[in-house]
Amino acid sequence: MNNDRTPELLSPAGNWDCARAAVANGADAIFFGLSRFNARLRADNFTDEDLPELMNFLHAHGVKGFVTMNTLIFTSELEDAEVQLRLLERSGVDAIIVQDLGLAMLCRAVAPSIEIHASTQMTITSPEGLEFIDSLYKLDRAVLSRELSLVEINKFNPSECVPLEVFVHGALCVAYSGQCLTSESLGQRSANRGECAQACRMPYELVIDGEIQDMGEKRYLLSPQDLAAVDLVPDLVNQGVVSYKIEGRLKTPEYVAAVTRVYRKAIDDAVAQRDSTITDHERYAMEMTFSRGLSTGWLAGTDHPYLTHGKYGKKRGIRVGTVENCGPGWIVFNQEGNVGLKAGDGIVFDAGENRDLEQGSRIWTVEGTVLNFSNKHCRINWDRIRPGIEIYKTDDPKLNSEVKALWKNAKLEPVKSGLKITVTGSEGTPLSLESNGLTASTSELLQSAENRPLTTDSLTAQLGRLGNTAYSLGSIDNKLEDGLIIPVSALNRTRRALVEKLDQHAEAQPIIDKAISKLTLSDIMPTKPESEPAPAELSTLARHPHQIEAALEAGINRIYADFEDIRRYKEAVEIVRSAGGDATIHLATPRIQKPQETGYFKFIDKAEPDGVLIRNLGAVRYFEDHDGLYRTGDFSLNCANPATAKILKERASLDHLTLSYDLNVQQLIDMLDQAPSEWFELTLHQHMPMFHMEHCVFCTFMSTGTSYKDCGRPCEKHKVQLRDRVGQLHTLAADVGCRNTLFNGRAQTGARFYDEVRATGLSRYRIDFLDEDKESTLLTLQAYQQLIEKKTDGHMLWQDLGIMEKLGVTEGTLEVKS
Template identity: 30%
Template structure:
């Protein structure tokens, strides 16, 4: 069985100690800026270097996340920060922004860059695209199955990393704009407000059936019970999510996975029941799921009733007492009536106060805030947390044991030699004297040489090349022991430090800016007819919709005299080859492809025109330059302000696209809320295809209504409650340098489409509800 990296999170220095001391092979953490967990404690520059040095002294790698999208005025600072990280010895930098990636590749020779899961790599061609671009490792989307992971890792020979435990985003990472558009906190910039953890109502617009709950809140992933299958995929790294979690959580999860992985390597049995219960005690949302590893996309992976830590059930209150199904201790945290809770201050058994109670005991628990019939859950285990805290209370608690060779000879210096990581070390102390009274015994010398110092290394066995009766002050023995162990520690830290070599500057191919054009995107035949009847010149058709009125290939094959583009899904998994067959068949009839799926770009670059939609997340001029090498028309992110758009356009001379009308796609989900809730989609119950008979909306706490559409591959897309409308700003955008404008129709009917076309072409405005998005307000 191949070695596999266990990668742990650290949002604080204590979590770093917890990860390293409990067996992590590598730790990922964030600095004070540019981290996708902006609300974690994170590390300032001083503590960052201490963290790197500490981890390296244990032989543990450090990966630092600079995995947010960069604004134009931030990217130079991010590059400077990356240079600092490279110098202090960080093993790899995790990147989402392709502009930053481009600058780091061009300015730091030898830097190891990992593609963040925010880059939404979910098929083999996409993985090849980013590997060929220069990424060393690809962090795959959480939605992949074991077979898909194995194909990319083994058959394509690409170094991959997958999430094995922790929180699961309901949307494909990097494709979620819900937090951004609703509250101005961008998940792409590490400030997700977790809109998915809020309650929603799913309403069928024809039948008026409704379903309420935390409909977008998934359970956490746990790959603990399927580790044997995960290890067979050939992935290089198993990643634990949790930079916002307490150090005790990190310690517990790392320890359980470390022990299980090591046991599997040695063909030893694993107590999965005990380990799983420990993981549940640390944090769970109505249990765990295996996420998408076995292609599951149903309701059994969701936590519809409880979006926070649900804990483990300890019993039901009857006659003001509880017969425990789990152990209970004073100081434990208890939840009841969903989100109500308290900390146990007293436990009575037969009116006698105890500190601990066992499963099977009937107890009274105080403070008595619950009532008869309430089900109690333990959300915090005081004993478990105390034992886990003990594992990292001393940052050098875990020792790396070494063998020493010693010469203790009168008239010669005390000499200690050892070997570590293939390097020989030798230290000489003071000269051993004749013993005037009582000579030092070998046992006494041993006792002092076997003492610990304040670093990870410790002698566990002493072999004497020569020993004779003599004398040295104990302090002299301690001094030479400390010297050699500190020399080892110093070397292990310093060997990772670097100087920066600047690579040769890559010459950019000159771009030619073409004339201004307007592109219309249609999902339905009704919308397509409105465009044809109103003389649209550039039409992008989506043929993958599940709607009854969806466009087919036959509908556009017969269209002449206008440019037809095909909108290819941004997410394509096992259906990749079948979609390519369709594209191949329609290539003679189309002008190009509209998609943010880089796997499709990897396959069709040079064969047809390529337009990349706003889900490419282009937020700076360097990212625009990066994608302009692959796309004829890259479209800028909808998270930009007018000033940010203007600043980007000043620096790049190429065709630049921007969406000026359309409902923003807030999420794209492998899990279908319609099929799983209204359609009965679960492990055992097939979906009844409700999406083909009705239209659905999600309603939030503010009564905002978000349309939900599905595609032929049973993925759900959630759209903003109102369309983006920057038609009035079109002239201003032209002055900035935007020359390709996109109008996207989603659920508009014929007359609504016609009204928008007239507004764009003739200036006839429509009095309706719209949003300007981030054009004025921007995002955090």
């Protein structure tokens, strides 16, 4: 461990009360959002007007403030983002947590005093990906993806690389942060824009080979338990991880207080190399304030059923036992564990039923193991309560009051500046006090002392009386001549005069002491040249060999292969090469690359394709010196504005870029109006890849195993779909890393927007296939060829596709919200 990197506890703050709760319970820093550009728009958030007061409050208490600007930034928002960055710098904000590559570069240009922390939304999953991002900005910190284990984190060499931040507590997203398109695809509420609709917390049915499976009480197939890595903190400290992050900007101040308190102890204990001092009661408080069940997430390694048991998706509390016997208004329960029940506590009965229909109540009285309920206030249908049903404690009013006091009644003492005071003077001159370049002197003159002359000890006693000021006495440099004296009252008046000067000087200083950069947004934007648009052309992404064959028959000249089994990539190359002609074959990398997974890239190299479709930052790094290979950046690189495009084109040396799937058609046009159209390709037709997950549904709910090592690979034997609450079926697929993608069951088309987009000069258009047979693939390609050859129009094609596709089509993310 590098001893120069002191571990930091980072707590969430959705509002002022949460900020106070974090500070009162030991946070070293808080993270918070403003009304725009943050991934928790449903939190209360702070206003621009709050910033100076908030930062003064934090800094007065020795706490740092980090602002979340962790969303993608659209072209029309870049100017507003620049304004916000300059405001943050003026307000003394310590760092921004950022997702968008262009925004990070803008921050370096216009607000250079602000630290840049790469958000978990950047999907940093490998040392290679971190190296690439650090080469762009010289990062101050990187927040790693939550899917990494302790072993994988150690591969980053945390004590030596860019300072690392790891989530240690709170809700887990089932999808990789920065790679979830579910809310955008289903409801135009992008998780990359702070509008997540939490589709992962909804119930789903499992459909295997067309048959709906009876899953019993397991309905929440994509809802992980919450993360609680408190017992793994010593391992992370020993590895050299710098920052320990608690999730929860949508949570209460009680949650912030209870959880911060526990992790403060955990970090301090780990640094001191002592046994844990966290009490059982503190752990109980941590879990009761909010949990969906607690787990160590991915940090302890892969155990799919442990992480996502499927039984519930909302706050649950703590299991306390089961029903032994019951009757109207009472139950006898079998207590489990050491968490008891008392009058006033809230409970819920878990009968394995629909969670919207489950029953609960507050306890009226407790008589041993008998719980009685008020006939007046209880709404329980006792005919539905039976022995064996599980009981969860969901609320503890006494604990609530206790935890509220942790922040409500806390006396927050500002951190005082330790003053170094130099004392000078000689007989017949004033006594002078100097600190931080400011001086105050007595009006009285120093005299020879007959007894009790001034000494360093007596000066310390008087000058240390700093009371309610913002200062404490750090040290005295006594340069007085020996044997002198002056009245104590004169010394005290001079001390007060010095403090007043120090205060006036502090108030006169700007919040930051650095000149605002003279660079502007235009300095990082690309230049759009005047040029004639190239002829429109179609490319195809195939996930099966027969789709490649169909693409060749249709005369498609750019073919991307994205096979689950990358060992078949050589077959894809051979199919294209053996066909002769002008077609080129480009192989897709996995969406995610973890430590020690560069073998996937080497496999692509050995297949000798014409190009590679790059889907993650590690692949950007790996292929950046492959000059003979055509490099296309895929949608997962989140290219949503011209500044990001310029970085990926010029710094990552990509030949062209797939436009972000978060853009609607107007946002696409805004971007194409300010960047060279030849840089880009638009996916015009696809089944949107919604969830991309480390969580394996196949392993969890179709095997008795815990990982790919013992699951039996059901993904290779069955067609699996998830059926949502409205009856829509969505296709589930696994990739080479056993990561799951859930694809939207309805195809998305931009056919009706084609003419509008084409008018910008964009010439490349891509058609992605999922599990279509060869005939359907060929018919779809021919239909889009009719469009770009102007033999049909977008509206007619849209109608035809609605007939061709079994479930119809949607305009999905491309449609402009009214």
